[in-house]
Amino acid sequence: MSSSAPTSPPPSSQTYLLTHPTPHTLLITLNRPSSMNALPHSAHWDLSALLTWYDASPTLRVAIITGAGTKAFCAGQDLLELRQLRDAPPPTPAEAAQRRHPRSGFAGLSRREGRKPVIAAVNGVALGGGFEICLNCDMTIASPTATFGLPEALRGIYAGAGGLPRLIRTVGLQVASEIALTGRTLNAQEAKELRLINHISRTPESLVEEAVELAKQVAKISPDAAIVTRAGLRQAWETASVERAYQITQERFGEALIGGENAKEGLRAFAEKREPRWLPSKL
CATH class of the missing domain: 3.90.226.10 (2-enoyl-CoA Hydratase; Chain A, domain 1)
Structure with missing residues (x-):
């Protein structure tokens, strides 16, 4: 294991x-x-x-x-x-x-x-x-x-x-x-x-x-981004209105994702030209 x-x-x-x-x-x-x-x-x-x-x-x-x-x-x-x-x-x-x-x-x-x-x-x-x-x-x-x-x-x-x-x-x-x-x-x-x-x-x-x-x-992707991206995809699949599906995902996850440690780490890793060191998701 x-x-x-x-x-x-x-x-x-x-x-x-x-x-x-x-x-x-x-x-x-x-x-x-x-x-x-x-x-x-x-x-x-x-x-x-x-x-x-x-x-x-x-x-x-x-x-x-x-x-x-x-x-x-x-x-x-x-x-x-x-x-x-x-x-x-x-x-x-x-x-x-x-x-x-x-x-x-x-x-x-x-x-x-x-x-x-x-x-x-x-x-x-x-x-x-x-x-x-x-x-x-x-x-x-x-x-x-x-x-x-x-x-x-x-x-x-x-x-x-x-x-x-x-x-x-x-x-x-x-x-x-x-x-x-x-x-x-x-x-x-x-x-x-x-x-x-x-x-x-x-x-x-x-x-x-x-x-x-x-x-x-x-x-390999951010654990936070995986959860939010998946939620956005499935919300669009389940919801009749495309715009409403976007709103639901944004309201639920938008601020938490951008303010989270993994978003900060992803940007740092990009600037430092290295692989990101992701943390377990708190979303």
Whole structure:
């Protein structure tokens, strides 16, 4: 583990593995390869708690999420668990609440607002909730073997984890309708042409390495600027008015960013022709 690892331990879970492949970077690996990394209900709450911890960790600046194995990033909800629960006695109110998604959505990501960026490294199948994770991540790199789709309507349900409005914002009504109303699968090249992903990795094996290289670029910028820039981008995505989106971000962060130590350090480093020595963000 690098010296930039957080000082407090992360929440533990059987759902994921955690590593720090490079300073200031958290790699989250969904660890249910025998189930195509499909997630049980408890996993959504575990991952939501993990991402809350990540946002609050002073030394972490960027996270990557990927799947264990070579077949699947995440195949959505664990349907075997759903079948078992339907045959079980009615749940208590506490159990029923636990079976719903947290406010941050599927895997704690599909509706997450958060403070810091998350990069999806899609190593295989990303279906249903797995695709909805990607639709709300800040950047996505896909293996050449990756596939994407929302097959829920084929099963008599719908993509209800926040992916539909995000899909529309990215590709428009007509293309989103074709994807969601037919349940068809997109390959990596189709996803890239539709701007659903940023890059296709050179090989399946180099996927995580390339995601880490992208994370390094993000980690090099000011931690304050990363938080504010990301907030401005997402505000524009969520808000109908471009001008109002600007105002919200400026009112929330403008003075705090310019008056902060990292802005001063960035200007000093520029004047002294050296790399900046960033401090953990206080925003």
